[in-house]
Amino acid sequence: MEQSATREGIPVGISACLMGEQVRYNGGHKRSRYCLEVLQDRFAFEPFCPELEAGLGVPRDPIRLVGLLGEEPRVVGTRDPSLDVTDRLDEVSEAFVADHRHLRGFILMKGSPSCGLERVKVYHPNGMPSHADSGAFVRALRRHFPELPLEEEARMNDAVLRENFITRVYAFDDWKRRVEAAPSYHALLQFHSRQKYLLMAHHVESYRELGRYLAESSRLPLQEAMTHYLQRFMAALGRPATRKTHTNALMHVLGYLKQAVDGETRQDLLAAIEDYRLGHVHLVVPIRLLKHYVKRYGSEYIREQTYLDPHPYELGLRNTI
Structure with a gap:
């Protein structure tokens, strides 16, 4: 960002x-x-x-x-x-x-x-x-x-609606600055790449649908592809994420660390995600742990995922959901 x-x-x-x-x-x-x-x-x-x-x-x-x-x-x-x-x-x-x-x-x-x-x-x-x-x-x-x-x-x-709105604002800002300002198929694909797990956390069906759409989008006029993608993407983010959908996204992020961290660390990460799923801790707990290990061991692809940092940490939006 x-x-x-x-x-x-x-x-x-x-x-x-x-x-x-x-x-x-x-x-x-x-x-x-x-x-x-x-x-x-x-x-x-x-x-x-x-x-x-x-x-x-x-x-x-x-x-x-x-x-x-x-x-x-x-x-x-x-x-x-x-x-x-x-x-x-x-x-x-x-x-x-x-x-x-x-x-x-x-x-x-x-x-x-x-x-x-x-x-x-x-x-x-x-x-x-x-x-x-x-x-x-x-x-x-x-x-x-x-x-x-x-x-x-x-x-x-409402903490969930507050976090959802501000997430959408920052995602739309990303689109405006990095896709709309210099339109290209490459910029569109890069946007989707870094927003993948944020999209998954909000609506997994749209995550799959838009992935399939982009696989064929190079055959379409660029403006048509961008308009369709953006409206579907923003509509998907308009669905507030749940503990279930966040847990799914967290497990996918963890999948990129399985080979890089030792067994004890992996169990700690799994325990943090499970505590979140059960409602014992807020989302910030597994996110902070994952971010720590992604920064040390993650690939460039997973480090660039906006899901890990969709808005300024200082707003504390994930401290209450």
Whole structure:
């Protein structure tokens, strides 16, 4: 991982209210301590409020999603249903995507009719609660920028979801810097090579599928191969890894050390992985042991696996999963 990118800060979008900006409908904010006091040391945040950008003032009449199950909801005024800002939000969302292809992720405000990732209330036209959906801005991001990692700030209180999102941000940053910046089949294959066990830990079926796909990809136009690979890769990483899938990846990494370490060391490593599988220790324990021996005895291939170091150790993300 290139340290220069970390020092400069990885560009990540964020709902402006989470930065402490007073842009909510009532003139308030939802300042996130974790984003501002921890992640801001690593991420270069780019705040955005789609509702403000769409011309809704501060303070403003609140808006909500309205529609029937199975149809895309409209975004209308809560007090004045004749206020319909659906088309304006679509326009500013599309413009945002066009101008922000450099982003590596976006952190969203929970429950917002524009920025809510999921479980946003949708109301029946008669005013009764109907079902749940994503906010209008989120739907636009998924439609026009499907590979972009998304997460709600509130969901990052969950250690697994927090680690998963930040893993995706760093993996996408790797792609942007080392594949997209200088596209080639070689760069694509090298990316897959170093991300193999990270991919395996998240979704072993995608690991196999993408390996087969790349074996045939040289017959395809490069841009087509890159687009297909990236969307499938990022979708696979969107599945949070489990103790079972992590254990599988850890055992594969250990396989590269079996001939290099003595029997006692091998048993220690196996015991650490088993303790993790059983929930007795956090993931950091077997990872640190494996990294120690991979550094001393591992091949260049296994030393370059991002699975062993997918994000800065100082964030402590694997200390709690």
